[in-house]
Amino acid sequence: MSDYQSYMKGSPLEVKVISARFGVPNPTAIDTYLAHEGYQALAKAIQMGPEAVINEVKNSQLRGRGGAGFNTGLKWSFVPKSTDKPKYVVCNADESEPATCKDRPLMEYDPHQLIEGTAIAGYAIGAHQGYIFIRGEYRYLMDIIDRAIAEAYGRGYLGRNIQGSGFDFDLCTHTGAGAYECGEETALLNSLEGLRGYPRVKPPFPAVVGVYGCPTIVNNVETLCNVPHIVLKGAEWFAGLGTPKNGGTRLFCLSGHINRPGVYELAMGFPLRQMIEDVGGGIPGGRKLKSVIPGGSSCPLLTADEIDVPMDFDSMAKIGSMLGSGGVVMIDEDACMVKVAQRIMKFYAHESCGWCIPCREGTAWLKALLDRLHGGGGLPGDPDTALDASYNILGKSLCPLGDAAAMPTISIVKKFRSEFDDHIRLGKCPFERKAVAVAV
Amino acid sequence: MLSDALISKFDQVIARYPLKRSAIVPLLLFAQDEIGYISDEAIDEIARRVEVRPIEVVEDIGYYSMLHRQPVGKHNFQVCTNVSCQLRGGEEILEHCSQRLGIGHKQTTPDGLFSLEEVECLGACCGAPAMQVNYDFYENLTPERVDRLIAELRANGKP
Numbered sequence: 001m002s003d004y005q006s007y008m009k010g011s012p013l014e015v016k017v018i019s020a021r022f023g024v025p026n027p028t029a030i031d032t033y034l035a036h037e038g039y040q041a042l043a044k045a046i047q048m049g050p051e052a053v054i055n056e057v058k059n060s061q062l063r064g065r066g067g068a069g070f071n072t073g074l075k076w077s078f079v080p081k082s083t084d085k086p087k088y089v090v091c092n093a094d095e096s097e098p099a100t101c102k103d104r105p106l107m108e109y110d111p112h113q114l115i116e117g118t119a120i121a122g123y124a125i126g127a128h129q130g131y132i133f134i135r136g137e138y139r140y141l142m143d144i145i146d147r148a149i150a151e152a153y154g155r156g157y158l159g160r161n162i163q164g165s166g167f168d169f170d171l172c173t174h175t176g177a178g179a180y181e182c183g184e185e186t187a188l189l190n191s192l193e194g195l196r197g198y199p200r201v202k203p204p205f206p207a208v209v210g211v212y213g214c215p216t217i218v219n220n221v222e223t224l225c226n227v228p229h230i231v232l233k234g235a236e237w238f239a240g241l242g243t244p245k246n247g248g249t250r251l252f253c254l255s256g257h258i259n260r261p262g263v264y265e266l267a268m269g270f271p272l273r274q275m276i277e278d279v280g281g282g283i284p285g286g287r288k289l290k291s292v293i294p295g296g297s298s299c300p301l302l303t304a305d306e307i308d309v310p311m312d313f314d315s316m317a318k319i320g321s322m323l324g325s326g327g328v329v330m331i332d333e334d335a336c337m338v339k340v341a342q343r344i345m346k347f348y349a350h351e352s353c354g355w356c357i358p359c360r361e362g363t364a365w366l367k368a369l370l371d372r373l374h375g376g377g378g379l380p381g382d383p384d385t386a387l388d389a390s391y392n393i394l395g396k397s398l399c400p401l402g403d404a405a406a407m408p409t410i411s412i413v414k415k416f417r418s419e420f421d422d423h424i425r426l427g428k429c430p431f432e433r434k435a436v437a438v439a440v
Numbered sequence: 441m442l443s444d445a446l447i448s449k450f451d452q453v454i455a456r457y458p459l460k461r462s463a464i465v466p467l468l469l470f471a472q473d474e475i476g477y478i479s480d481e482a483i484d485e486i487a488r489r490v491e492v493r494p495i496e497v498v499e500d501i502g503y504y505s506m507l508h509r510q511p512v513g514k515h516n517f518q519v520c521t522n523v524s525c526q527l528r529g530g531e532e533i534l535e536h537c538s539q540r541l542g543i544g545h546k547q548t549t550p551d552g553l554f555s556l557e558e559v560e561c562l563g564a565c566c567g568a569p570a571m572q573v574n575y576d577f578y579e580n581l582t583p584e585r586v587d588r589l590i591a592e593l594r595a596n597g598k599p
Binding site: 193196339 | 462466468503511526527561
């Protein structure tokens with residue numbers, strides 16, 4: 001279990017949609033869910049018909065919460081209507097993007113919301129089987145979801161002829177066993193087929209050729225959790241919560257150097273500065289903010305001067321970064337940015353699946369280079385070499401993992417170049433002296 | 441010998457998929473949960489049940505970081521040092537565990553009680569610094585909390 005208090009500190013600025021039921025007693029029981037509008041959206045969806053559900057979700061401007069930000073309804077509409085093949089819906093609960101811990105509370109505190117969202121997605125695309133792919137480390141969450149699924153079967157919200165509607169939908173969990181790459185949807189599908197989690201070449205996209213060669217929709221946990229609310233309250237209401245083309249809310253996970261780390265549900269487009277200062281309570285110890293990772297470690301980092309920005313997909317793209325996965329990391333003035341770059345690259349070098357050369361070789365070389373730089377053995381040309389190597393990964397790898405390694409590195413080298421130069425000039429890390437454990 | 445409970449779980453899991461080999465990774469993890477590691481016998485049994493060659497099962501083991509072919513300690517400390525944890529003292533927690541247990545990354549104490557591993561993001565970022573001991577999360581760690589936990593595990597076998 002996670003410590004509810006450390007994740008759900010709450011803020012008056014929150015707009016609670018998908019986290020509205022968090023904190024109710026006995027949260028995982030189906031009776032609790034049914035007492036709070038549970039499974040009403042599934043019944044409504046079945047009355048509406050698949051086409052209307054897809055249109056509603058499309059118009060709601062719900063965009064993929066895993067990080068890519070693609071319009072969910074549009075993704076569903078790519079599934080071929082006339083096909084003899086079975087169709088599948090796969091929930092991506094392989095939450096592994098560094099700094100992201102939002103799918104965890106969604107599964108822990110409201111598992112039926114996810115089950116209902118997945119069943120509606122299945123109904124919309126004409127699937128009769130769903131899988132919830134959960135990272136192996138989240139075993140206690142798989143147990144929670146398994147129990148909730150069993151309850152839903154028991155009450156006729158899963159299985160054959162759901163609530164007498166004629167719609168059949170089976171759902172089960174599937175555990176991963178430790179691989180960041182499996183969060184990429186085609187790698188996830190290979191893993192679901194019992195193979196190594198190597199990405200597939202796109203096109204064809206999973207909506208046409210997915211798991212077992214059949215049309216498949218892969219959606220993130222948070223994405224699917226929004227679906228019942230859209231069906232019940234309508235596309236217009238949902239779109240109105242956010243900014244143009246960015247419907248709804250977002251679970252933001254504030255971590256790092258922040259006074260009140262936690263998961264907060266805020267309207268899409270919430271200003272980053274206010275998120276840090278008012279929701280997160282600012283930077284500990286009166287220190288100054290130096291940098292922000294805005295949406296998981298795959299995003300280009302921001303400087304403290306760049307935080308006057310609405311947190312939605314398009315505004316973040318406009319300033320050259322990404323909204324990503326909702327993992328927002330604050331980094332204060334005493335932290336070493338070379339060390340941050342080094343740690344991020346250590347992650348990608350470890351997680352690169354090795355399938356394509358730019359990513360496999362590039363991340364390993366960059367890790368060695370950044371180790372050397374932070375260790376004080378850097379040469380004057382090293383920062384430029386780091387940029388050069390990053391640009392030789394960017395856009396050249398088979399899947400987004402390569403880009404995810406290159407983008408933060410490029411941003412750190414460019415925006416914090418003087419810190420790299422200081423390491424080279426001094427022959428050591430100028431921050432080591434200040435680096436103390438700040439577990440507050 | 442694999443237990444009857446495990447074999448019946450195998451059957452139950454395999455039945456979830458239209459393609460039997462889809463069950464390989466879950467079966468490996470469930471076998472490891474029971475045996476403590478993935479034995480040759482488990483590989484052969486899984487391969488036979490999902491109708492693939494044993495080498496195809498071995499290929500998967502090499503890919504997934506949670507799967508291991510050798511026994512680890514009864515209490516496997518997996519300390520996260522990724523960015524959110526690093527900024528709040530994750531490396532110091534790893535170092536502290538290493539000193540207290542007298543072992544390094546991917547090592548096991550001679551009595552077989554503890555193992556230590558530096559791991560990537562566990563999804564416990566708002567409770568940083570964090571670790572997992574087997575499947576249990578421990579968050580907002582301090583060196584003192586780690587010491588207490590080790591003492592409790594030594595005394596009871598379970599915190």
